[in-house]
Amino acid sequence: MGVVGLSLALLLAALVALCSAARSDAPRGVSVGFVFDPKAQCDPQCSHGGICIRNHTCFCSKGYEGESCQYANCYPKCKNGGTCLRPGKCRCPPGFGGRYCHKVTCDGGCWNSGECTAVNGVAKCICPSSWTGSRCQEAICPQGCRNGGVCVAPGICSCPEGWLGGACHTAVCTQSCLNGGKCISPEKCRCRPPYSGPRCEEKKKFH
Numbered sequence: 001m002g003v004v005g006l007s008l009a010l011l012l013a014a015l016v017a018l019c020s021a022a023r024s025d026a027p028r029g030v031s032v033g034f035v036f037d038p039k040a041q042c043d044p045q046c047s048h049g050g051i052c053i054r055n056h057t058c059f060c061s062k063g064y065e066g067e068s069c070q071y072a073n074c075y076p077k078c079k080n081g082g083t084c085l086r087p088g089k090c091r092c093p094p095g096f097g098g099r100y101c102h103k104v105t106c107d108g109g110c111w112n113s114g115e116c117t118a119v120n121g122v123a124k125c126i127c128p129s130s131w132t133g134s135r136c137q138e139a140i141c142p143q144g145c146r147n148g149g150v151c152v153a154p155g156i157c158s159c160p161e162g163w164l165g166g167a168c169h170t171a172v173c174t175q176s177c178l179n180g181g182k183c184i185s186p187e188k189c190r191c192r193p194p195y196s197g198p199r200c201e202e203k204k205k206f207h
Contacts, residue, residue, distance in 0.1 A: 044068045063087025076100055081121060095123025112136045130154030143167045162186025175199055
């Protein structure tokens with residue numbers, strides 16, 4: 001088969017593909033007319049199986065477009081900033097997946113009933129009111145955790161030794177402060193006059 005015969009065979013295959021596409025996707029009753037020149041030259045050459053039908057005009061294979069059929073065409077189009085690599089195959093930006101980048105995926109997932117969603121084109125965990133952090137991994141203690149305490153669950157502080165209370169605000173003195181004294185830090189009493197000493201047990205004598 002000569003060059004002309006091969007080009008005609010390729011054109012016939014392309015026309016069959018075009019007619020099939022027209023039956024399934026294109027509006028009905030629209031005719032696609034063009035003049036095929038077997039001596040036509042296209043520079044740059046038609047890519048991805050496209051056929052040069054007249055000078056500088058390519059007839060592209062299904063799934064490709066552009067002056068030289070250099071661009072892949074994804075249908076439906078790639079979403080969320082995805083790039084079409086080849087027909088029906090998208091390259092997705094971080095945080096998105098699926099064939100057309102339509103699925104939002106948060107790296108590491110969202111914890112504690114957080115919901116992964118796209119915010120301004122970026123995958124992000126939306127946390128319930130009691131949690132925060134990139135993955136909703138940090139509990140919120142509205143009262144705060146003082147004296148080195150750590151918020152371990154919503155509204156619950158884990159206190160270091162020597163401190164108690166919802167906000168780790170109550171000091172612990174294993175031996176009670178006497179005579180109206182107050183425990184102000186672990187094992188330390190603040191005494192009321194005229195008392196002093198580690199437990200406010202000593203009364204000052206006035207001469």
